[in-house]
Amino acid sequence: MSLDPEFLAHFPKEVSQELVDYVRDIVFYESRYVFVKTVKGIQHGYCSHCEKDYMIDQLQPLKHNESWTCQLCASPVVVKSAGRGRKNLFTEAYVVWYEKSQVDPETIVAMGLHVTRDYGDYRNVKTMFREVSMYLFEPGYSEQRVYNGWRDEWSKLKKIRSESTGLMQYKGTFISHENVAATVQNTPFQYSTWESYKDLYGREDLVHFFALAARYSCIEYLTKIGFRKFIEAKLTGLRTYGTINWNGKTLEKVIRLSKSELKQLKRERVIPRPELLYVYQTLKKHGLSVSFETADLLDDLFIEEAIKLHEPLDFVTKYALKQRSKSLLAYHSTSSIIRDLRDYWQEAEELGLDVTKDHIKYPNNLQKAHEDTSRRIKIKVDEKVNEQIKKRIPSLERYSFTQGRLHIRPATSSIELFDEGKALKHCVGQYAKRYAEGDTDIYVIRKNDAPHKSYFTVEIQQNRVIQCRGFRNCNMTKEVAAFIEAFELEKLKRRKRNRNLSA
Structure with missing residues (x-):
């Protein structure tokens, strides 16, 4: 052609x-x-x-x-x-x-x-x-x-x-x-605000921008009122969630917000983004009016996951915000609350709890309730493993050791390993089956004045310490290293010597 x-x-x-x-x-x-x-x-x-x-x-x-x-x-x-x-x-x-x-x-x-x-x-x-x-x-x-x-x-x-x-x-x-x-200059594209998008990665040649500006006359004033993120999403092929009516004849019809809502958005000083407007508009459709600052705490995935629960969206949103305020460290995003809630419901039903009752279905502290059901499920699943570990404890207990302000003892169950891994943010919980079958030995180090608080975890094989890890897999402190050295000398090396003598 x-x-x-x-x-x-x-x-x-x-x-x-x-x-x-x-x-x-x-x-x-x-x-x-x-x-x-x-x-x-x-x-x-x-x-x-x-x-x-x-x-x-x-x-x-x-x-x-x-x-x-x-x-x-x-x-x-x-x-x-x-x-x-x-x-x-x-x-x-x-x-x-x-x-x-x-x-x-x-x-x-x-x-x-x-x-x-x-x-x-x-x-x-x-x-x-x-x-x-x-x-x-x-x-x-x-x-x-x-x-x-x-x-x-x-x-x-x-x-x-x-x-x-x-x-x-x-x-x-x-x-x-x-x-x-x-x-x-002196064309309809003169005030199109192309300058705002000239450094957009992968779009530096501006051909996508001018195609968009040719198609939609609203590009200019969307940029000028701070809605740049919507145009960037449109240019780069990201989702805009249907939040913008690109062919709208007035600003209110384009952004689907009233003049008072637009003033409120400017007052609250949150950055207008497609995800924010999607959350705000969706909650509004479901009868829940929230501030833009509150909508900014939520995310698009939260809305999509919450809708799948087939529960009233306004109620679920209020519940999620309440749970997030209780534990900011546990819930970095509101969508993770929905995932936890769904998992909690599944575990509760498996345990025979009546989730038709509101106080069970929506516990006052979701994080605690979910931890409790997870632990109970763990116990139920690991009955055989725990029985094997229980049989091993007497022989392993002989190598418990105390020196200074520290002591070491064998882990007592898969639940303790589960809690240990959760507290110290490492993967010892995955060792339960190997520990139960005798492929490895797992011991825990505790401070004498805090015997129930996780401190360090030790793996031992063939009379040798394989690894000793603390919070987030950190290495041993000087105190713990000295303690382990004394433990090896007193218990593991003596054990090896005794075996040699008896041979």
Whole structure:
């Protein structure tokens, strides 16, 4: 497919001098060379930037690949020996260049150009411009054509895409913001707030932004009232949860908030985000009016998970907020409260509790209630394991040891291992089965004045301490290390000696 004349008429017929200068001075700024050769003991150079020959005025001769400054144009250059091969001395980039339409004052166009310079013949280097993509943006409409080299034809795309992450993804991408500003001046895109999105990762060439601005006139005032996160989400393909009516004719209809709600949002100084508005609007539909600050404590996943409970959303929300206020450390997000509540209900039913009663279904302290049901389930599941551990305790108890303010003893059950791992934030609870079957021995270290408080956990195999871990798997303190050394000497090494004697 060739470019139809009506589309092509919007674009300039020749490369502008501004574009040539931009590529030379910005895009290929670091691709400037001086090619040197020595004639009768005198070094001569040819600068690829100013395109002039001259004698090198320097005592020490320039070396190949040395960084230097041209003595005529003062341009930073890299020295290249003229006698060496230059088949790989080739530079390229992808440039997105904007222009005003040649036929419509309200339309702007952009050209995606693959630009190259080949220094094989360094005295006849030309900058080559090859169009790989062409964009047209007018109020209410945008269009893109891309060139397929292997078919030698242009194709019209259904959606605007960036070639900087497509065909040109392995080339450096360049865009001149001065060029964009000059292009949009005196067009409907002049106040589109494109400047706010020029550094958006993966969207630096602005083609997605101008496609969005062409389609929705609300982009300008959404940015100006602080709703930038919604536009960023729209540009990058993230969810906006249907919170914005992009075709709304008034601000209130676009953001689905009244003037008083918008004033309240500004007063509360929370950052407007799609997730925040989704939570606020959903709760409002279910009859619960909350502040934006309160909605900010919730999250989109909370709403989605809470709805799946098939319980009144307003009641569940109030309950979750109450539980979060009770234990900020346990619940970093309100969605985790819903997960805990669902798990608690399942465990409660398995234990035969009557979850139709409100005080059981919605316990005053969910964290404590969930810990209790989890422990009871653990006991129920681990009856066989605990019976095996119980049989091992008498033989292991002989190696209990006390010195100073510490003592060590064998773990008494899988529940103790479960609680130990939870208190110290490590994985000893997973060792219960191995411990019960005698594959390893698990001991706990306690302070004498706090015998029921987890402190350090010890694994022993073949009369040797394999590991001794404290909170979050921390290493032994000096006191604990000295204690373990004394324990090994008194109990484990003596045990080994006794075995040797009896043998």
